[in-house]
Amino acid sequence: MNALSPAAEGLLIPFAGTTLGSACVFFIREQLGTTVQRVLTGFAAGVMTAASVWSLLIPALEQSEETMGRLAFIPAVVGFLPGIFFLLLLDELIPHLHIGSDKAEGIKTRLSSNTMMLLAVTLHNIPEGMAVGVVYAGVRYGSISAAGALALAAGIAIQNFPEGAIISMPLRAGGMSRKKAFLLGTLSGAVEPVGALLTIMAAGIIVPAMHYLLSFAAGAMIYVVVEELIPEMSEGEHSNVGTISFAFGFAVMMILDVALG
Secondary structure (H helix, E strand, O other), rough: OHHHHHOOOOOHHHHHHHHHHHHHHOOOOOOOOOOHHHHHHHHHHHHHHHHHHHHHHHHHHHHHHHHHHHHHHHHHHHHHHHHHHHHHHHHHOOOOOOOOOOOOOHHHOOOOOHHHHHHHHHHHHHHHHHHHHHHHHHHHHOOOEEEHHHHHHHHHHHHHHHHHHHHHHHHHHHHOOHHHHHHHHHHOOOOHHHHHHHHHHHHHHHHHHHHHHHHHHHHHHHHHHHHHHHHHHHOOOOOOOHHHHHHHHHHHHHHHHHHHH
8 A cells, every 4th residue: 555655646636626516505505507518518528538638538649659550540540449439338328418408308207306416426537547557557657657647647636626617516406405415525535536547557457558558558548538518618599709719719728638647
């Protein structure tokens, strides 16, 4: 466990983002407005897209170039596409609601909307926890810089903040107590540090395939952006606020990764 201690703070940073976002339920009385949700969701989508490129795909390509030269794209593609299809499969196996939408109406008769919402967020958090675990495994074995891993963890924490708020606020608006809404919003992010820790503990096995796993995590995160976040930030009446927020989120994560990496 001593070998894991340098990464402990990094694993908890994204979870802290979810916790802080969920805490908004104590300070904001009304449910988040449509425009605010678009801003937060667009920003989160930008952060995740930039993290997928700078923190995952580019390091994967750089690692492959050392041994494969111009064919370095092969591990990236071979990892990226299964990452997309893995989340697509989970999406089919675990029916869920898109946050803020009224999809999956038939399933609501079997599961409450709150349960469906938590399932959706858990699905979102799988690739994020995987990404953090993979990069810190890379730090442990010297293939990725600690600063670069910290940038990814910070970027995911930034996008987890609005996610926590978007979960806890509707729960409160639906009649749930503030404490319970906060607790459930916080627990929605618990899969991230757990998944990341398990990934690091298996680092000795995954290091030879690190470039594939980085690409896999990137594909999974891009799936969440395209399938979930972009439709949510564009839902309803046409507005450019989601697109602008996406641009700022992308820029912030790019700056973090380049400056710290």
